[in-house]
Amino acid sequence: MLECERLREALAQARRAAPVRRRARGDGVLPAASAVLVEPVPAASEPDxxxxxxxxxxxxxxxxxxxxxxxxLTKRAVLERLLWWADDSIVRSFGDDDAAFNRYVNCITKNMK
Structure with missing residues (x-):
């Protein structure tokens, strides 16, 4: 239970940081997939x-x-970067809609049961 709470708080912190990153980019437009392949992927918070x-x-x-x-790049790196880009674009599409973000983030835990 404590681990779930810790993860929820980490997700909430990451969510609060997302709008700042979007505004820092300038126009808020996501880069094209080809641009993502030349940018480094953000460090993973989970080493597993x-x-x-x-x-x-x-x-x-x-x-x-x-x-x-x-x-x-390796095929793995291409897939990882494209998946990160797709996930990031969906998260950004929620804007300030925390309920939609929570449904998106929590859908994986529902499917694991």
């Missing part, structure tokens, strides 16, 4: 790594291959 096995269609597989080679 999770394993994910994915089967891709041929088009998606070769797209991932091209992106990785073009940007000089």
């Amino acid at each position: 790594e999770k394993r994910l096995v994915v089967t891709l269609g041929a088009r998606e597989y070769f797209s991932l291959d091209r992106l990785a080679l073009h940007h000089g």
Whole structure:
């Protein structure tokens, strides 16, 4: 229970920090996916790594291959950056709607039960 409360507080702090980052960018417009691939990903707050096995269609597989080679990244780095970018864009879309943000963040815990 204490761990859940600690994580909720960490999420609340991260949520409060998000609008500041958006305003600092200037116009509040998210970068294109291609720009995300050349920017460093923010440091992970959780050092644990999770394993994910994915089967891709041929088009998606070769797209991932091209992106990785073009940007000089590993396929893992490309996927991580694109996932971070997509997640960040959704979180930013909530603006000040804390209820929507909480539903989004808590949906994973509901699916784990």
